[in-house]
Amino acid sequence: MKLYGYFRSSAAFRVRIALNLKKLNYESAFIHLRRGDQRQPGFLDINPQGLVPALEVDDTLLIQSLPIIEYLDETYPEPPLLPSDAKGRARVRALAAMVACDIHPINNLRVLRYLLRPLGQDEAAVETWYNHWIAEGFGALERLLAEGGRTGRFCHGDTPGLADIVLVPQVFNANRYQSLDLTPYPTIVRIYQTCLGIDAFAAAHPDRQPDREP
Amino acid sequence: MKLYGYFRSSAAFRVRIALNLKKLNYESAFIHLRRGDQRQPGFLDINPQGLVPALEVDDTLLIQSLPIIEYLDETYPEPPLLPSDAKGRARVRALAAMVACDIHPINNLRVLRYLLRPLGQDEAAVETWYNHWIAEGFGALERLLAEGGRTGRFCHGDTPGLADIVLVPQVFNANRYQSLDLTPYPTIVRIYQTCLGIDAFAAAHPDRQPDREP
Numbered sequence: 001m002k003l004y005g006y007f008r009s010s011a012a013f014r015v016r017i018a019l020n021l022k023k024l025n026y027e028s029a030f031i032h033l034r035r036g037d038q039r040q041p042g043f044l045d046i047n048p049q050g051l052v053p054a055l056e057v058d059d060t061l062l063i064q065s066l067p068i069i070e071y072l073d074e075t076y077p078e079p080p081l082l083p084s085d086a087k088g089r090a091r092v093r094a095l096a097a098m099v100a101c102d103i104h105p106i107n108n109l110r111v112l113r114y115l116l117r118p119l120g121q122d123e124a125a126v127e128t129w130y131n132h133w134i135a136e137g138f139g140a141l142e143r144l145l146a147e148g149g150r151t152g153r154f155c156h157g158d159t160p161g162l163a164d165i166v167l168v169p170q171v172f173n174a175n176r177y178q179s180l181d182l183t184p185y186p187t188i189v190r191i192y193q194t195c196l197g198i199d200a201f202a203a204a205h206p207d208r209q210p211d212r213e214p
Numbered sequence: 215m216k217l218y219g220y221f222r223s224s225a226a227f228r229v230r231i232a233l234n235l236k237k238l239n240y241e242s243a244f245i246h247l248r249r250g251d252q253r254q255p256g257f258l259d260i261n262p263q264g265l266v267p268a269l270e271v272d273d274t275l276l277i278q279s280l281p282i283i284e285y286l287d288e289t290y291p292e293p294p295l296l297p298s299d300a301k302g303r304a305r306v307r308a309l310a311a312m313v314a315c316d317i318h319p320i321n322n323l324r325v326l327r328y329l330l331r332p333l334g335q336d337e338a339a340v341e342t343w344y345n346h347w348i349a350e351g352f353g354a355l356e357r358l359l360a361e362g363g364r365t366g367r368f369c370h371g372d373t374p375g376l377a378d379i380v381l382v383p384q385v386f387n388a389n390r391y392q393s394l395d396l397t398p399y400p401t402i403v404r405i406y407q408t409c410l411g412i413d414a415f416a417a418a419h420p421d422r423q424p425d426r427e428p
Contacts, residue, residue, distance in 0.1 A: 049312060049354035060301050064315070067307035074300045086288045087274050093281035098263060101278070105319045114346070119335060132328070140263035 002027040002056040004046065007209035009033060010104060010169030011065040012053040016209075017165045018069045020200035022076045026055075030211035033109060066100055069162060081161045091148070092156045095141065095163035099170045103137035107173070131180040134170070138185045141167075145187040153194055160195060168195045172206070216241040216270040218261065221423035223247060224318060224383030225279040226267040230423075231379045232283045234414035236290045240269075244425035247323060280314055283376060295375045305362070306370045309355065309377035313384045317351035321387070345394040348384070352399045355381075359401040367408055374409060382409045386420070 003019070003026050005012030019026055031037045031052050038050045047054045047063055055062045055071075062068045073081045082089045105111070107130050115121045115129060145151045155163035171192040174180050182189050195201040206212060217233070217240050219226030233240055245251045245266050252264045261268045261277055269276045269285075276282045287295045296303045319325070321344050329335040329343060359365045369377035385406040388394050396403050409415040420426060 048357040049316075051316070057301075062301075062304045062308065064308040064311040066315075067304045067311055070307060071300055071304040074303070086285055087271075087276075089288070090276045090281045090285040093284060094276065094278040097278040097281055101280075101315050101319050102263075102265070105315050106325060110350075111320060114343070115333075119329075119333070119339065119343075121333060125333065129328070129333075136324075143262040 001025075002029060004029045004031050004043070004054040004056070005052050005209075006031050006033045007206045007212045009052050010173055011051075011100075013169035013172070013204055013206060014065045014165050015053045015055065015068050016204035017168065017201050018072050018081065020204055021079060021081065021160065021165075022072055024072070024076060028210065032211070066096060066162075066166075069165065073162075079159065081165065083156055083161070088150065088156060091150060092161055092163045095144065095155050096166040098137055098141050098144075099166045103133050103170060104173075106133045127177055127179060130177060131174075134174045134180055137170075138174070138182075138188055142185040142188055145191070151187065154191055160198060160201070164191060164195050164201075168192055168201055215239075216243060218243045218245050218257070218268040218270070219266050219423075220245050220247045221420045221426045223266050224387055225265075225314075227383035227386070227418055227420060228279045228379050229267045229269065229282050230418035231382065231415055232286050232295065234418050235293060235295065235374065235379075236286055238286070238290060242424065246425070280310065280376075280380075283379065287376075293373065295379065297370060297375070302364065302370060305364060306375055306377045309358065309369050310380040312351055312355050312358075313380045317347050317384060318387075320347045341391055341393060344391060345388075348388050348394055351384075352388070352396075352402055356399040356402055359405070365401065368405055374412060374415070378405060378409050378415075382406055382415055 001024065003012070003015060005016065005028060031043055033052065037043055038052065044050055047061060049063060051063070053065055053068065055068050062071055069081065082092055112126050112130065115126050145155060150156055152158040154160045155167060167188065171188060174182060196205070202208070215238065217226070217229060219230065219242065245257055247266065251257055252266065258264055260275060263277060265277070267279055267282065269282045276285055283295065296306055326340050326344065329340050359369060364370055366372040368374045369381060381402065385396075385402060388396060410419070416422070
């Protein structure tokens with residue numbers, strides 16, 4: 001397996017965590033998003049969407065982080081990343097989607113760049129935008145996690161799974177600007193810290209990738 | 215089962231199609247998004263995220279359209295909305311995610327409103343934004359569908375599934391502004407038209423909902 005990723009892509013970060021939790025070995029190809037490698041014909045021929053992550057499995061290219069992780073979970077069932085009951089799976093997938101659909105895409109690099117140009121917003125407006133959507137999403141997520149009887153050490157019970165895999169890179173992003181106060185989200189912060197104490201999460205951290213930059 | 219939805223919400227549209235394909239009966243509760251019903255305490259107590267769709271099943275509220283549809287597919291297996299092989303499922307989920315993560319959230323009502331205020335963009339800039347993200351996503355999607363040996367009458371083979379369920383409401387949205395030329399996306403348009411010829415899709419259309427408005 002070969003993972004096309006970028007150290008700072010939080011969607012690639014998710015797939016790295018999943019691969020580590022499953023103890024799977026993989027090759028890495030680094031697509032430098034800030035330099036625009038994803039828009040070069042070489043990569044567009046591989047993935048027409050021009051986004052990372054993408055995972056090459058045999059002759060097939062899998063794209064989109066959540067579908068990739070579902071594939072890994074179906075193909076390498078241990079340890080499971082989803083609960084064994086349908087309602088539990090719906091809960092975990094929903095927690096993941098609250099980040100993967102309702103926060104992350106709105107704060108993606110290409111969207112932030114569009115705000116700067118053509119929309120002509122300044123860096124301060126972009127930072128406010130960024131924090132706004134995290135706060136919107138985290139407010140609801142905190143309430144669901146804090147009130148949810150099924151939350152444990154992790155988002156769902158006492159073993160890490162899909163929701164944690166998606167949450168951790170988003171908290172990492174929230175910390176990057178340093179200007180978003182995470183105090184209103186104690187459950188999110190607690191789960192984040194618990195996850196980073198686990199090798200599979202820690203080794204997937206952007207700061208520990210070969211293509212990292214200051 | 216009770217579906218909290220809004221006629222024009224494309225995420226609710228998805229769930230209506232899935233319920234129809236599975237031939238499931240359900241009650242409806244209409245949450246008027248333009249009037250702000252989703253921000254009223256009554257609904258926030260039901261769904262803290264303040265978004266539709268949400269599906270009440272027994273005592274459990276399921277949220278987020280894709281996890282709801284996966285739940286329905288697991289619980290009511292016929293007709294299946296995902297292929298029987300893991301790579302096929304990864305393909306269909308990825309096609310769905312290309313719309314559900316990379317187009318729809320960026321063009322959601324709350325984001326468009328943020329562009330108007332506080333960002334102070336005018337209606338024309340918002341329309342350009344709207345069309346830009348659809349064109350970005352549809353360009354890649356068209357290429358994957360046109361080149362993909364597994365595309366058939368529908369996004370994957372000759373029976374409708376998750377990818378079609380997500381695609382149809384997005385094409386409906388693209389048509390709403392009337393200003394996006396869909397000529398570059400013949401495969402997408404062909405699949406859209408094929409789907410609308412099926413009762414389950416047609417009956418889920420916004421124009422046929424009890425809460426529709428002109």
